[in-house]
Amino acid sequence: MTTAKLTTADYPLAERRPELVTGKRGKSLDDITLDAVMADDISMDDLSITRHALHQQAEIAADAGRATLAQNFRRAAELVDVPQETIMQIYERLRPGRAQSKAELVQLAHDIEQRYGAQVIAAFIREAADVYDRRGLFSKRF
Amino acid sequence: MSDGDRPLPNRWKRFSEWDDRPLRLDKFAAEDAESGFAAFKSPHDPTPGLAVTNGGVTVMDGIAAADFDMIDWFIATYHIDPEIAAEAMAMPPLDVARMLVDMNVPRHVLVRLARGMTPARLAEIVGLLSSLEIAFAYSKMRARKTPGNQAHVTNAKDDPLQMAADAATAVAFGFDEIETTMRVARNSWSNALACAVGAAVGRWGTLFQCSSEEAEELKIGMAGFTSYAETVSVYGTEKSFIDGDDTPWSKAFLAAAYASRGIKMRCTSGAGSELLMGYHEKKSLLYLEARCLCLQRAMGVQGTQNGGIDGAPVTCTVPGGMRELMAENLIAVWLDLECASGNDARPTESEIRVGAKILPYLIAGSDLICSGFGSILKYDNSFNASLLNGEELEDYLVLQRDFEADGGLTSRDENTLLDVRARAIEAFSAVVEELDLAHPTAAMKQSVLTASGSDDTRSFTPRDATLISEAIEQRGITILSVIKALARRGFETEANNLLQLVRLRVSGDYLQTSAVVRDGRVLSAINDPNDYLGPGSGYQLSPQRRGEISTIRDVLTRDQVLREEAIHKAPEAKRIRYRTIGPAAAGNVVQDIVIGISPAFGSTLFRTVAGHPLSDVVRHLISGIAEGGCHARIVRMQHTADTSFIGLSAARLAGSGIGIGIQAKGTAVIHQKDRMPHNNLELFSNAPITRLEHYRRMGANAAAYAHGHLPEPIVVPTRGEALGSRYHARVSLIYAIETALTIEGGAPQEIEVALLEPPQ
Numbered sequence: 079m080t081t082a083k084l085t086t087a088d089y090p091l092a093e094r095r096p097e098l099v100t101g102k103r104g105k106s107l108d109d110i111t112l113d114a115v116m117a118d119d120i121s122m123d124d125l126s127i128t129r130h131a132l133h134q135q136a137e138i139a140a141d142a143g144r145a146t147l148a149q150n151f152r153r154a155a156e157l158v159d160v161p162q163e164t165i166m167q168i169y170e171r172l173r174p175g176r177a178q179s180k181a182e183l184v185q186l187a188h189d190i191e192q193r194y195g196a197q198v199i200a201a202f203i204r205e206a207a208d209v210y211d212r213r214g215l216f217s218k219r220f
Numbered sequence: 221m222s223d224g225d226r227p228l229p230n231r232w233k234r235f236s237e238w239d240d241r242p243l244r245l246d247k248f249a250a251e252d253a254e255s256g257f258a259a260f261k262s263p264h265d266p267t268p269g270l271a272v273t274n275g276g277v278t279v280m281d282g283i284a285a286a287d288f289d290m291i292d293w294f295i296a297t298y299h300i301d302p303e304i305a306a307e308a309m310a311m312p313p314l315d316v317a318r319m320l321v322d323m324n325v326p327r328h329v330l331v332r333l334a335r336g337m338t339p340a341r342l343a344e345i346v347g348l349l350s351s352l353e354i355a356f357a358y359s360k361m362r363a364r365k366t367p368g369n370q371a372h373v374t375n376a377k378d379d380p381l382q383m384a385a386d387a388a389t390a391v392a393f394g395f396d397e398i399e400t401t402m403r404v405a406r407n408s409w410s411n412a413l414a415c416a417v418g419a420a421v422g423r424w425g426t427l428f429q430c431s432s433e434e435a436e437e438l439k440i441g442m443a444g445f446t447s448y449a450e451t452v453s454v455y456g457t458e459k460s461f462i463d464g465d466d467t468p469w470s471k472a473f474l475a476a477a478y479a480s481r482g483i484k485m486r487c488t489s490g491a492g493s494e495l496l497m498g499y500h501e502k503k504s505l506l507y508l509e510a511r512c513l514c515l516q517r518a519m520g521v522q523g524t525q526n527g528g529i530d531g532a533p534v535t536c537t538v539p540g541g542m543r544e545l546m547a548e549n550l551i552a553v554w555l556d557l558e559c560a561s562g563n564d565a566r567p568t569e570s571e572i573r574v575g576a577k578i579l580p581y582l583i584a585g586s587d588l589i590c591s592g593f594g595s596i597l598k599y600d601n602s603f604n605a606s607l608l609n610g611e612e613l614e615d616y617l618v619l620q621r622d623f624e625a626d627g628g629l630t631s632r633d634e635n636t637l638l639d640v641r642a643r644a645i646e647a648f649s650a651v652v653e654e655l656d657l658a659h660p661t662a663a664m665k666q667s668v669l670t671a672s673g674s675d676d677t678r679s680f681t682p683r684d685a686t687l688i689s690e691a692i693e694q695r696g697i698t699i700l701s702v703i704k705a706l707a708r709r710g711f712e713t714e715a716n717n718l719l720q721l722v723r724l725r726v727s728g729d730y731l732q733t734s735a736v737v738r739d740g741r742v743l744s745a746i747n748d749p750n751d752y753l754g755p756g757s758g759y760q761l762s763p764q765r766r767g768e769i770s771t772i773r774d775v776l777t778r779d780q781v782l783r784e785e786a787i788h789k790a791p792e793a794k795r796i797r798y799r800t801i802g803p804a805a806a807g808n809v810v811q812d813i814v815i816g817i818s819p820a821f822g823s824t825l826f827r828t829v830a831g832h833p834l835s836d837v838v839r840h841l842i843s844g845i846a847e848g849g850c851h852a853r854i855v856r857m858q859h860t861a862d863t864s865f866i867g868l869s870a871a872r873l874a875g876s877g878i879g880i881g882i883q884a885k886g887t888a889v890i891h892q893k894d895r896m897p898h899n900n901l902e903l904f905s906n907a908p909i910t911r912l913e914h915y916r917r918m919g920a921n922a923a924a925y926a927h928g929h930l931p932e933p934i935v936v937p938t939r940g941e942a943l944g945s946r947y948h949a950r951v952s953l954i955y956a957i958e959t960a961l962t963i964e965g966g967a968p969q970e971i972e973v974a975l976l977e978p979p980q
Contacts, residue, residue, distance in 0.1 A: 090729035090742045099727045110723050112716050115703055122698055124726075125444060127482030131728045139732060142746055143331070144556065146298060147733065150472070150520025154479030162442060165477050166435050172470035174462045199476070206469035209293050213458070215467065 084137040091134060098134065102126050129155045149198075156196035168199075172206060174215050183207035242569040249537040256500030259491075259535070259544035260347045264502040268341035270309045275302045281340040289458040291511055294468040298518035301335040308336030317348040320357040320554070323754035327361055331556045335517075339510035342554070346547045347506065351580065354546045359584035360752045361553040363745035364734035365759045367585035368396040369628030370560055371595035373415055374602035375674040378407040378685040380414035381648060381660055382668045382677055387418025388644035389637055390595040391426045393613070394630045396736040397448065397560075399592055401431040401602045404682050408432040410689035412445035416718065417651055417702065418644040424717035425737030427484060427730070431603075434474065441483045444699030444722045447730075448484035450525045450560065450591070454515055455489065456508030459499035472519040482725030484735060486523035486558060487516045491544055492531020505535055509548040517555045522733045525591040526552045527562020536567035542577055549586070558734035558745070560591035566598075566605040574607055578616070583625045585759055587734045597673035610672070620769045626761060630768045641669055647711045654705035655697060657688045781953045788826035788833065794976060796835035798822050801970040804855040807875035811850045813922050815841055816870030817971070818861050818883040819961035825954060828886025829907045829947050837915050839975055841880060844916040848923020850876065854973050857881075858966030861958035864898050867891030869968060876926035880918065885954050886910055890922050901925055902933050908947050910936050 088095045092107055099107050101124040114120050136151035157165060168186065170176055177183045184207050191200035210216060227233050238244065253262035271279040277296035278285050288296060316333065319325045334342065349357060371390040375382050383400065390398050398419055400411045412430040419426045427447045430440050440446050452471055455461045461468070471487070478485035489512035491505035500508065509526075516524050528535045528545045535541040545562060552559040561581055568574060581589045593616075594601045594609035601609065608616050613629075620627045645665045652658040664679040671677045680688070691697075699722055706715035720740070724730050730737065735744035752758030761769070807814070815838070822834050838854070845852040855873055857866045867881025867889035874893070878901075882888040886907035889900045902921060904910050917934050924931035 086746050089732070089746045090727065090744075092724075092727040092729050093741065101726050107723065107726060110719065110726070112703070112707060112712065112719055115700060115715075115719060116707055120700065122442075122444060122700060125700075125722045127480070127725050127728045127731075131726065132479065135728045135731055138746065142733075143328070144522075144733065145301075146517055146520040147522055148520075149298075150476055151479055151728075151731070153472075153476035153520075157476055157480035160480070162439065165480075166438070169434070169470055169473055169477065172467060172473055173465055174467055174470075199473075202469065202473070206467065209290055209469075210467070213290055215290075215462070 083141070084134050085141040086138055089138050091131075099131065100128070102128055127158065129158045132158065153198050153202065156194065156199045160190075160194050160196070168203070172203070175217065177207075177210070177216060179216050180207045180211040183210065242571070243573070245569040246573070247537060249534075251539050253504065254502055256495045256502060256505075257538050258504045259538050259540040260343075260504055260506050260547070262502055262504040262507070265343070265504050265507045266340050268309070268313075268338055268344050270300070270305055270338050270341075272300075272302045272305050277302070281338045290461065290468055291456070291458055291515055294518050295339065295511065295514045298520075299335070299514040300338070304332060304336030306336070308333045309338070309341060313341065313345045314348060316345050320345070320349065320361070320550075321353045323360065323752070326753060327750060330361065330554060334554045334556070339514045340507060342514070342551050343504070343506045343510040346550050346554075349547070349550075351543045351546060354543065354550050355580035355584045358546065358550045358553060358580075358586070359758070360750070361550065362584070362586055362750055363553060363556060363558055364587050364736075364743065365748045365750045366738065366743060367626050367628055367759065368588050368736050369394070369593055370397040370399060370588040370591055371395040372564070372592040372601055372603055372606060373398045373400050373418075373595055374402075374411075375596060375600040376403065376602070377674045377677070377680065378403050378411060378682045379668070379674060379677060379680045380410045380652075380685055380688060381645060381664060381679045382671060382674060383411060383414035384418035384644040384648035385641040385668050386596055387415040387428075388421035388640040391419050391422050392632050392637060392640045393595065394628055395426060395593070395595065396628065396738075397427045397429070397588060398595070399429045399431060399450070403602050404686060405432065407682065407685040407689045408436055408440060409445075409692040410685040412440045413651070413688070413692055413697075413702065414648055416445045416699065417648045417706070417714065420706075420714040420717040420721070421644045421647060422640050424720045425740060427736065438477060438481065441478070442481050443697070446483065447721060447724065448486075449478055450486045450488055452485065452521070453488045453493070454512050454519075455493055455497070456503070456511040457494050457499045457501050460494045460497045463497055463499065468515055468519065475519055475521045479728075479731055482728055482731070484730050485521060486525055486560060487519070487521045488525040488529055489513065489516065490526055490529035490531045490535075490562060491548055492528055492534040495534055496531055505538075506544050506547055510551055513548070513551050513555050513557065516557060521557070522731065522735075523558025523560065523587070524552050525560040525562070526557075527559075527591070528565070528567070529562055529591065530565055532562055532565045533567040536573075546580060556733065556745075558587045560588035561586040563590040563607045564592035564603070566607050566609075574612070575615075575619075577607060578619070579623075582619055582627050583623050585626065589627055599675070600673045614772075617772055621772055624761060624766065624769065626759070626765060626769065631772045633773065638669065645669060647706060647714050650709035650711060651702055651705045652688065654709055655701060657691050658684065776949045776953065778953050778956070781950060782957070785825050785827075792822065792826045792833055792835055795833065796822065796838060796976060797974040798854075798856075799972040799974070800856070801972055804873050804968040804970040806873050807853065809851070809875040811926065812853055812875035813845050813850045813919075813926055814853045814855050814870040814874040814879045816866040816873075816879055816881045816968070817854060817856050818866055818958050819856070819858055820861075820954075820958045821856065821882070821884040824957055824961065825884035828884070828910070829951060829954070830886055830910055832886065832912055834884060835975065836912055837882070837886065838973060840912045840916040841882070841919040842975075844919020844921075845923050846919075847916075848920040848927070850923035850926050852919070854971040855968045856971050857968050858963045859968075861955065861962050863887050863889045863903075864891070864900060867900060868893070868895070868897050873968060878922050878926045880922055883955075883958060885951055888915070888918060890918060890925065892925065904934070904936060906936050906938060906943060907951075908943050909938060909941070
């Protein structure tokens with residue numbers, strides 16, 4: 079982890095700070111070659127963004143004055159290790175009328191936080207629970 | 221359906237003719253705010269306002285926090301920056317409107333202020349600008365400096381072979397992004413494979429999306445086939461949002477989910493969607509859209525597909541509708557969002573309205589000028605026809621050239637396009653064979669190679685595509701399997717191109733605002749920021765890019781004109797011989813009419829612009845004069861190439877005082893010796909439609925004038941063709957050849973013409 083926050087001067091990372099960029103299994107950009115693919119040394123994991131990279135991009139976005147985009151990247155960082163099915167389940171529960179009560183969403187937030195350490199996402203779900211409750215979104219939709 | 225031919229006693233016939241024009245297929249709606257048909261202003265729009273207490277919004281646009289709906293809540297919480305709000309909301313709206321068009325106020329100053337403004341205030345301010353001012357402000361405020369464009373690549377059969385060829389074609393034209401969708405939902409994986417492989421031909425870096433059901437789209441993205449998404453729609457009223465089966469939280473969660481998979485993503489919103497969904501709350505289109513856009517910034521998405529989109533056609537039915545679409549795009553870029561600025565769903569059948577719609581965007585530039593230029597034919601567009609389509613792509617290329625504006629595209633010659641199509645077809649075939657998904661035959665490939673659209677192909681059917689699609693999904697085929705298949709079959713370049721594209725995910729650089737890939741580099745609002753500060757700043761065409769834009773097919777050059785003329789030299793030599801006798805003297809035979817010919821006539825140039833050999837023209841003039849009882853003399857002028865002066869000089873040399881002046885291109889005049897140069901007897905200026913018959917009658921009329929008669933002037937009928945556009949380039953080049961042959965003070969030369977027997 080670098081200590082100094084990244085700025086727009088470090089962007090694009092792949093060009094200006096390639097030493098900071100690695101895939102999920104620690105492969106550098108230079109390791110990702112066609113030869114390596116043909117030798118079965120590359121998996122989809124090596125071609126995935128990491129938590130770390132999203133935090134780096136969040137720092138750059140914040141430096142560019144884009145606080146909300148940075149926050150989106152921070153939420154995303156928490157979802158990197160969440161399996162696809164779980165992602166789709168959370169999304170589904172957040173849609174109108176899917177959860178039948180505020181408690182249901184609060185429980186979901188709790189589980190995500192416990193299981194994946196996703197504090198920002200959990201807070202976001204709890205916030206949704208409050209507003210949904212106030213706006214009557216837990217009423218049954220036919 | 222038309223009574224166009226039969227005049228009605230009580231109707232000006234022009235209306236019947238107007239009824240038949242494509243424009244009249246468009247239906248227009250009366251302005252009616254109660255029914256939601258108001259572009260900029262409704263009496264039900266709130267008065268802009270904001271109250272902040274202890275860092276929290278307590279009232280926004282007339283609504284107290286306790287009464288906030290989901291959208292209000294989300295905007296008040298995440299969009300409004302309390303530290304800027306007081307300052308921004310206190311500024312007089314007209315002052316801010318003027319800052320938007322003030323080249324001395326940098327973009328970042330305005331972007332900062334927008335963070336403190338409510339939706340109603342943003343709408344109020346852009347509503348103060350004229351269409352011209354909106355376009356200018358858009359050009360200054362858009363986030364990335366270099367403009368780009370996006371294409372639709374789909375076909376009516378979901379035929380992946382054609383899709384691969386068409387994706388490669390779109391990439392060759394220069395689109396930064398291509399988007400596909402299906403006729404049959406199950407065919408999404410097949411579409412994705414085809415476009416991914418096709419888009420890897422020629423260069424790497426074209427971002428690709430497959431518009432499908434949310435979960436499916438994310439899965440396709442995770443398998444590495446796609447690199448961006450833009451189907452995440454938001455709406456400006458709570459009821460519309462709920463009917464769209466989402467909330468700001470579910471959509472913001474989805475936005476984070478895409479980023480967590482390293483996939484670029486933007487939201488979609490546009491005027492008219494609430495109107496179409498029946499929950500407009502009697503608000504103006506622009507106010508509702510301002511809410512959508514503030515919401516998108518609040519959610520933290522990098523950009524928006526905005527500008528009516530599916531609601532563009534209904535928006536264009538109201539007064540100011542097209543201006544509104546520009547205004548909402550301006551709010552988007554003012555909020556610092558990447559803007560894929562609509563210009564997709566075709567809002568009109570009128571080609572004039574189409575051209576007018578695109579022009580401000582073309583000259584202002586945009587991150588993605590069209591959020592779906594139909595690179596394929598209209599009937600192949602599975603999103604529905606776009607504003608501009610395969611049919612009109614060349615018109616767009618010419619508009620770029622006309623206005624020296626970078627619309628993101630580049631002309632390609634026929635061989636280049638055939639080559640990339642062939643390469644894409646072979647690459648895709650190799651992949652599906654290698655993965656045992658399908659076995660395209662030579663006949664299928666050949667039919668796709670030259671096909672303009674799916675009507676021309678004998679290739680995969682929608683059912684074939686379903687089998688391929690389901691096999692890809694069930695067997696868990698990823699982009700890595702595709703890359704390997706390409707490399708194994710000798711398509712290393714394409715394999716590498718695909719690998720480069722998926723490798724973008726690792727650093728996430730292309731997740732930042734307005735990112736595209738150009739020449740192997742990520743270009744975004746961060747490393748290519750729009751720095752417009754007046755003339756000479758901001759995006760400028762490089763000499764190289766200007767050259768690309770200027771290069772279109774079938775451009776005329778002087779050498780080409782001379783080459784084409786040279787072809788006719790030998791045949792003309794067999795039909796006519798011009799022999800110079802010496803300086804021409806004034807005649808005294810009253811039946812003599814002089815035909816004055818131009819310097820290049822029959823010497824360097826051999827046919828009129830209508831294509832008549834000059835020997836035929838001379839033959840008809842002479843016989844017309846003879847029919848009228850006169851005799852023709854031929855004199856070549858050297859001092860002038862101008863028709864009027866040739867005609868007048870000829871008349872002065874004629875015993876009758878009547879002369880005909882004619883240029884090689886066929887423009888002719890009947891003149892009389894005592895008249896002013898440009899006050900002739902008859903002028904034949906429309907050479908392209910002047911037929912040999914007209915030249916014969918010209919001779920006969922000249923003879924009638926010589927006898928002191930007043931003949932009926934010859935009218936060369938025109939149907940209003942744009943003759944200038946068809947002929948003036950050639951005419952100017954030809955005329956320059958004529959003027960180059962003039963000799964200052966050169967005396968007219970008597971010519972003996974021998975008309976030879978035309979070869980049998």
